[in-house]
Amino acid sequence: MGVPVSLDELLGDEVRRDPYPFYARLHEAGEAARLRPTDPHALVVHGYDAVNRVLRDPVFRVLGADYLDRAGVRWRQHQVTRILQSSMLNAAERDHLRVRHLFSQALTPRRVAALEPAIGRIADDLLDRLAEAGADGRPVDFMARFALRLPSDVIGELLGVPEGDREWFPPRVRAFDAVLEIGRRSMREVRAANVAAAELTAYFTGLVAARRATPRDDFVSALLRGVEAEPGRLTADELLANLIIMYNAGFRTTANLLGNGLVLLTERPGARAELRADPSLAASYVEEILRYEPPVHFAVRYAAADTEVAGLPVPAGRTVVVLTGAANRDPRRFPDPDRFDPSRADNRHLAFSAGPHYCFGATLARAEGRLVLPRLLDRFPALTAEPGPRRALMLRGYDRLPVRLTGAHPSADQVPCQTNLIE
Numbered sequence: 001m002g003v004p005v006s007l008d009e010l011l012g013d014e015v016r017r018d019p020y021p022f023y024a025r026l027h028e029a030g031e032a033a034r035l036r037p038t039d040p041h042a043l044v045v046h047g048y049d050a051v052n053r054v055l056r057d058p059v060f061r062v063l064g065a066d067y068l069d070r071a072g073v074r075w076r077q078h079q080v081t082r083i084l085q086s087s088m089l090n091a092a093e094r095d096h097l098r099v100r101h102l103f104s105q106a107l108t109p110r111r112v113a114a115l116e117p118a119i120g121r122i123a124d125d126l127l128d129r130l131a132e133a134g135a136d137g138r139p140v141d142f143m144a145r146f147a148l149r150l151p152s153d154v155i156g157e158l159l160g161v162p163e164g165d166r167e168w169f170p171p172r173v174r175a176f177d178a179v180l181e182i183g184r185r186s187m188r189e190v191r192a193a194n195v196a197a198a199e200l201t202a203y204f205t206g207l208v209a210a211r212r213a214t215p216r217d218d219f220v221s222a223l224l225r226g227v228e229a230e231p232g233r234l235t236a237d238e239l240l241a242n243l244i245i246m247y248n249a250g251f252r253t254t255a256n257l258l259g260n261g262l263v264l265l266t267e268r269p270g271a272r273a274e275l276r277a278d279p280s281l282a283a284s285y286v287e288e289i290l291r292y293e294p295p296v297h298f299a300v301r302y303a304a305a306d307t308e309v310a311g312l313p314v315p316a317g318r319t320v321v322v323l324t325g326a327a328n329r330d331p332r333r334f335p336d337p338d339r340f341d342p343s344r345a346d347n348r349h350l351a352f353s354a355g356p357h358y359c360f361g362a363t364l365a366r367a368e369g370r371l372v373l374p375r376l377l378d379r380f381p382a383l384t385a386e387p388g389p390r391r392a393l394m395l396r397g398y399d400r401l402p403v404r405l406t407g408a409h410p411s412a413d414q415v416p417c418q419t420n421l422i423e
C-alpha cells in the first residue's frame with residue numbers, strides 16, 4: 001500500500017466499533033501497509049497469506065524479555081508483566097518449545113474430551129442461574145452471569161480448583177487482563193493488575209503444593225509428574241506463570257466467542273433455527289463464528305533481522321501489527337468474506353493464530369463453544385439480545401450484553417409436577 005495507514009485510525013473509536021470496513025479498504029490495497037514514520041510499529045500485516053507467513057516465520061518473534069530490555073521497557077517492576085514474560089505467550093524460541101512441550105503433555109486431547117461432561121454440567125448450572133435471574137422478563141447481563149463465568153469455571157475444573165473457590169477468580173482475572181489491551185493504562189488499572197497477579201500467584205502456589213503432597217488424576221498433577229521426571233525443565237516461576245496464563249488466555253477469549261456468537265445468532269433467525277434443529281452442526285458454527293467475529297483481532301511481532309513483508313521492508317528490531325481479524329475477512333482467501341456461512345468449505349481461519357504460538361487451548365475452546373451454544377439456544381428459544389458497542393480491538397467482545405430470556409424453558413427440576421398443577 002503506497003499511502004501509509006495511521007495507527008490512530010486503526011485504534012480509533014470508529015474502527016473499534018466496526019473494524020470490517022477499514023479491513024476491506026486495507027485488502028483492496030494489498031497484503032500489508034506501512035504505518036506512519038511516527039508510529040511505533042513499521043507495518044500492519046492484514047492479508048491472509050502474509051499474516052500466516054509472519055506468524056510462522058522464525059524471523060518474526062514475540063516481544064519477550066530480551067526485546068523489552070533492548071527497547072528500555074521497565075517491565076520487571078510489575079508482577080503482572082513478570083508473569084506475562086515468564087509465560088509461553090512471550091517466551092523466546094527454545095524456552096518456548098521446552099515449556100509448551102511440558103504443558104502439552106498434560107493437556108492431551110484425551111484430557112479435554114474427558115472434561116466434556118463437566119463442561120455440560122457447568123453450562124447447565126449457569127443456565128439455571130441465568131434463568132432464575134431473568135425469570136421476571138427483565139434484561140440480564142449475559143457476559144457477567146454466563147459468558148465470563150463459564151470459561152473460568154471450566155479452567156477451574158481442569159486445574160482442579162475446588163468448586164467453592166471458583167467465584168473468586170473472575171474479578172481477579174479481569175483485573176489482570178486489563179493490561180493485555182493495547183494502548184495506555186491508568187496507574188489504577190496497573191496497580192489492580194499487580195494486586196490480582198500477586199493473589200493469583202499465591203493461590204496457585206498453594207494449589208501446586210497441595211498436588212505435590214497428594215497427587216490426583218488431574219492436569220496439575222500430570223504436569224508435576226512431567227516436571228519431576230526431568231528436574232530443571234521448568235522453573236517455579238514458569239510453572240506458576242503458565243498456570244495463571246491458562247486462566248487468563250482462556251477467559252476473555254472464550255467469553256467473547258460466546259458473546260459474539262450469541263449476538264450473531266440472534267441477528268440471524270435462519271442460522272439460529274438451523275443450529276437449534278441440528279446441534280451436530282455446532283462445530284462448523286463455532287468455526288464460522290471464530291472466522292467472522294474473532295475474539296482476538298491482532299498480535300504483535302518484531303523482526304529479528306532485516307526482512308520484508310509483501311515487498312515492504314521491515315528493518316531488524318522493528319515491530320509489525322499482525323491483523324488476524326482482517327486476515328479472516330480476506331476476499332482472496334474466503335469467498336464473500338462478509339457473509340456468515342457455517343457451511344463454508346476449508347474454513348482455516350486464523351482466530352487461534354498460527355505457528356509456534358498457536359493457541360494452546362484451541363481444542364478446549366472449541367469444545368466449550370460446541371457444547372454451550374446449542375444448549376443456550378435450546379434452553380432460551382425466544383432469547384433476544386440488546387448488544388451495545390464493543391470497545392476493545394485486541395480482545396474484541398462485549399463488556400455487557402443485556403439479554404431477555406422471555407419464553408425460557410423451565411429446567412427439568414423446575415417443571416411443575418402433576419400435584420402442583422392440580423392445586
Ligand code: HEM
Nearest residue numbers: 088089249250253254257295299352353357359360361365
Ligand atoms: C475462543 C477462545 C480462544 C481464542 C480465540 C484464543 C486465541 C488465542 C490466540 C490468537 C493466541 C496466540 C497469540 C499470539 O499468536 O501471539 C492464543 C494463545 C494462547 N492461548 Fe488461546 N484462545 C482461546 C482460548 C484459550 C483457552 C480456553 C486456553 C486455556 C488453556 C488458552 C490458552 C492459550 C495459551 C496458554 C496461549 C499461549 C500459547 C503460546 O504462546 O504458545 N486459549 N490464544
